[in-house]
Amino acid sequence: MTARLRTLATHPGLALAFRLYLGGLFIYASIYKIQYPAEFAESIAAYQLVPHFLVNPMAAVLPWLELICGALAVIGLRVRAALVVMTVLMALFTLSLAWVVALDIPIGCGCFTGQEAEAGPLTLLRDLAWLAMCLHALAFDRLLHLENRISWKISELPCPPA
Amino acid sequence: MARRLLHLTTLYETARELGAMSSPQEVMNAFLLTAMGPLGATRGFVLTVNRFTRETRLARRGLEPEETAGLGQDLDGLLAACFPDQPQPRFGGQEMLALQELPQPAPAPLPPDTRILAAWTARGGMLGVLGLSDRLDGADLDQDDREFLKGLAGTLAGALKTAQATENIRRLNLELAAKNAELEEAAAQAEAARGDQARRAYQLKTLFDASRELAPQTDTREMAESFLLLCMGALSMSQGLVLVRDSRSGTPILASRGVELPPDHALAATLDAAFAGSPGNPIPMSCKVLVDPRLLAGAGLPFPAAALCLFAVDESCQGILALGSPLTGEAPTPDELELLAAHASSFLVFLGKARNFAAAQQANRNLAQRNQELQQLLEEITQCRLDLEGEKRHKARIISFVERQSDRVQAASRLDFAVILALALLLGLVFNASNPSGADMVPLAWSRPPAERIDAGWAKLRRDNGAILVDARPVQLYKQRHVKDALNLPASLFDFVFAMRLARLASQTEIVVYGHTVSRLYDEEVAFLLKDRGFENVHVMEGGLPAWMAMGLPVEPAP
Numbered sequence: 001m002t003a004r005l006r007t008l009a010t011h012p013g014l015a016l017a018f019r020l021y022l023g024g025l026f027i028y029a030s031i032y033k034i035q036y037p038a039e040f041a042e043s044i045a046a047y048q049l050v051p052h053f054l055v056n057p058m059a060a061v062l063p064w065l066e067l068i069c070g071a072l073a074v075i076g077l078r079v080r081a082a083l084v085v086m087t088v089l090m091a092l093f094t095l096s097l098a099w100v101v102a103l104d105i106p107i108g109c110g111c112f113t114g115q116e117a118e119a120g121p122l123t124l125l126r127d128l129a130w131l132a133m134c135l136h137a138l139a140f141d142r143l144l145h146l147e148n149r150i151s152w153k154i155s156e157l158p159c160p161p162a
Numbered sequence: 163m164a165r166r167l168l169h170l171t172t173l174y175e176t177a178r179e180l181g182a183m184s185s186p187q188e189v190m191n192a193f194l195l196t197a198m199g200p201l202g203a204t205r206g207f208v209l210t211v212n213r214f215t216r217e218t219r220l221a222r223r224g225l226e227p228e229e230t231a232g233l234g235q236d237l238d239g240l241l242a243a244c245f246p247d248q249p250q251p252r253f254g255g256q257e258m259l260a261l262q263e264l265p266q267p268a269p270a271p272l273p274p275d276t277r278i279l280a281a282w283t284a285r286g287g288m289l290g291v292l293g294l295s296d297r298l299d300g301a302d303l304d305q306d307d308r309e310f311l312k313g314l315a316g317t318l319a320g321a322l323k324t325a326q327a328t329e330n331i332r333r334l335n336l337e338l339a340a341k342n343a344e345l346e347e348a349a350a351q352a353e354a355a356r357g358d359q360a361r362r363a364y365q366l367k368t369l370f371d372a373s374r375e376l377a378p379q380t381d382t383r384e385m386a387e388s389f390l391l392l393c394m395g396a397l398s399m400s401q402g403l404v405l406v407r408d409s410r411s412g413t414p415i416l417a418s419r420g421v422e423l424p425p426d427h428a429l430a431a432t433l434d435a436a437f438a439g440s441p442g443n444p445i446p447m448s449c450k451v452l453v454d455p456r457l458l459a460g461a462g463l464p465f466p467a468a469a470l471c472l473f474a475v476d477e478s479c480q481g482i483l484a485l486g487s488p489l490t491g492e493a494p495t496p497d498e499l500e501l502l503a504a505h506a507s508s509f510l511v512f513l514g515k516a517r518n519f520a521a522a523q524q525a526n527r528n529l530a531q532r533n534q535e536l537q538q539l540l541e542e543i544t545q546c547r548l549d550l551e552g553e554k555r556h557k558a559r560i561i562s563f564v565e566r567q568s569d570r571v572q573a574a575s576r577l578d579f580a581v582i583l584a585l586a587l588l589l590g591l592v593f594n595a596s597n598p599s600g601a602d603m604v605p606l607a608w609s610r611p612p613a614e615r616i617d618a619g620w621a622k623l624r625r626d627n628g629a630i631l632v633d634a635r636p637v638q639l640y641k642q643r644h645v646k647d648a649l650n651l652p653a654s655l656f657d658f659v660f661a662m663r664l665a666r667l668a669s670q671t672e673i674v675v676y677g678h679t680v681s682r683l684y685d686e687e688v689a690f691l692l693k694d695r696g697f698e699n700v701h702v703m704e705g706g707l708p709a710w711m712a713m714g715l716p717v718e719p720a721p
Contacts, residue, residue, distance in 0.1 A: 034590075034593065035597075035599075036599055037590075037594050037597060037599070037600055037601045038599055038600065038601040039599075040601075041601045042636075042654075044681065045679065045681035045682040046636070046681075047681070048679040048680050048681050049680070049681065050680070050681050051680060051681065052605055052607075052678075052679075052680065052681050052682055052683055053604075053605045053608075055681050055682070056601035056602055056603055056605075057590075057591075057603055059601050060590040060591060060593070060594035060600065060601060060603065061586050061587050061590035061591070062586075062590070063590070064585075064586040064587075064589045064590040064593070065582065065583070065586035065590075067586075068582055068585055068586050068589075069582065072582075078574070078578050078582075079572075080572060080573055080574035080578075081574035081575065081578030081579055081582060082582070083574075084574045084579070085579065085582055106638040106639070106641070106642055107638060145572060147568070147571050147572050148572070
């Protein structure tokens with residue numbers, strides 16, 4: 001039973017589902033922010049973590065990073081790198097959120113749009129869940145990678161017994 | 163008296179006469195005459211029978227053969243007639259004598275007219291009977307006659323014994339002579355056998371020597387030479403030739419002595435002719451000796467042969483031995499021919515052995531070569547296997563390399579991150595530059611003249627003197643805590659709030675702006691906007707709200 005649960009929990013299919021979900025999530029999150037970088041810059045500034053001269057460049061670049069990584073994760077190209085970046089981003093977001101919640105800074109999280117409810121513990125839990133999904137995908141995802149097409153060819157080679 | 167004298171004289175003469183005789187039959191014939199005369203009998207017989215051997219002797223006078231025929235046949239009847247008182251007379255030891263006058267007719271098997279019968283027994287189962295009949299005077303026997311007859315019978319018995327003994331001695335002599343002759347013959351045969359044996363021994367010794375000489379040889383040519391010399395020596399010949407054709411080895415073997423050799427093709431023809439001329443080729447492992455001059459002449463030999471021996475080891479190996487010009491000048495004897503055949507048989511055995519040896523050697527050589535080839539093949543296979551293992555290792559290495567590369571391809575690399583970041587940077591900057599609502603990449607504060615800065619204490623003094631305190635932070639932060647009575651004027655709402663609260667103030671009105679974070683210089687921005695609207699005395703309170711609070715100045719809501 002435990003073995004079945006473990007098999008289910010570590011199943012590559014689950015990791016694929018997480019990967020596709022997170023990819024879609026990142027794409028969705030990036031769209032609005034790409035359109036309104038100034039607004040997103042305010043959200044970043046609200047966290048009071050980034051030096052003032054970096055806030056605007058970050059607001060311009062970060063959504064694109066989300067979009068690229070999300071797209072790569074969805075289409076299955078350079079998935080590992082995309083997942084690593086996504087995990088790092090998600091970890092940063094979560095830490096920032098935790099910082100804000102801990103300091104009780106009254107801001108919206110700025111995760112998707114500029115007009116959001118004030119960030120709180122629930123937002124932090126949601127981000128933690130997404131972070132867990134990222135880590136799971138990073139650990140167990142191996143399906144539907146475009147590079148695997150090459151790997152499949154290699155696995156067809158008659159390998160000598162070890 | 164005269165009769166007695168006659169009887170005695172007769173007895174004496176009889177004894178003397180009979181004693182000189184050696185044959186029992188003669189004794190009996192003489193005795194019968196002697197006995198008949200004095201007794202006046204005209205007919206009579208003397209019979210001796212050996213009871214055990216049934217040997218019968220008979221002498222008769224005046225009797226027909228048929229009258230005496232039953233005498234020798236019916237021994238029991240004769241005994242009963244001769245010894246009526248003793249039906250089973252004894253024949254050993256004591257001799258018996260019976261004398262009787264028989265009634266007429268006499269009992270069978272005696273002749274019917276037998277009148278006087280004298281019978282006696284002697285040692286060795288001998289029975290003697292004297293029968294007389296038809297006395298001239300017809301008178302009975304008186305005492306003298308009886309004595310005379312007894313004497314006669316005794317004399318006859320003695321003479322017969324003597325004669326029998328003599329005859330036995332003569333017979334023994336004859337037998338001895340025959341034995342001697344047989345012995346002489348046997349001695350002659352033994353002598354002949356010894357000679358034969360010696361000849362056999364010589365032949366066997368010759369054969370043994372030949373075998374000893376041929377046995378260690380393995381070269382067929384040397385064997386043929388030895389064989390030729392042996393046969394020439396055994397038959398005392400001065401010319402000889404051995405030719406063996408072996409289709410297995412191909413080359414014919416030729417050995418000759420005292421012969422001018424013809425060329426090879428003629429030899430082959432000779433061999434063919436010799437075998438063709440003989441009636442029936444020799445069967446394998448046998449030989450045939452020919453001495454018929456006609457056949458020898460037809461063999462086409464290079465010299466006049468006296469004996470030709472055809473032999474064959476098997477169908478593939480046949481040969482001839484030809485011998486000629488005997489040293490003695492005589493044709494070979496059957497013994498010599500027999501010896502020749504024996505030599506040839508022996509040679510055949512050793513030739514076969516040598517051929518087998520050669521075949522075995524060849525087989526060994528083939529085997530050795532085969533082994534060599536196999537060894538080489540084995541080495542090649544080993545090398546191939548090593549090569550194969552090397553290839554396998556190479557292949558495994560290549561595959562692992564490719565797999566490593568594949569894994570590396572799948573794994574996240576620095577290049578990936580660099581590309582992703584560069585792409586995001588490029589796209590973000592370009593898009594932001596082209597976006598109407600894009601953000602400024604360089605802080606505006608860097609390109610504006612900095613506002614005059616005052617500390618929190620001076621700021622309080624200015625406020626106390628009528629200066630307006632402006633909180634430039636966003637509304638949420640203002641609501642959270644701000645300087646008491648400060649005006650909230652975030653940059654995003656500047657125009658609206660300015661129009662409502664500051665538009666009617668004089669341009670000399672002193673304004674102190676505060677509020678910034680690490681991420682935003684709200685105070686600098688708002689100070690710039692106020693100056694831009696014409697206010698001349700705009701200051702920025704250094705340290706912001708924390709500095710104000712640090713001096714214990716009033717804030718709302720109170721902490």
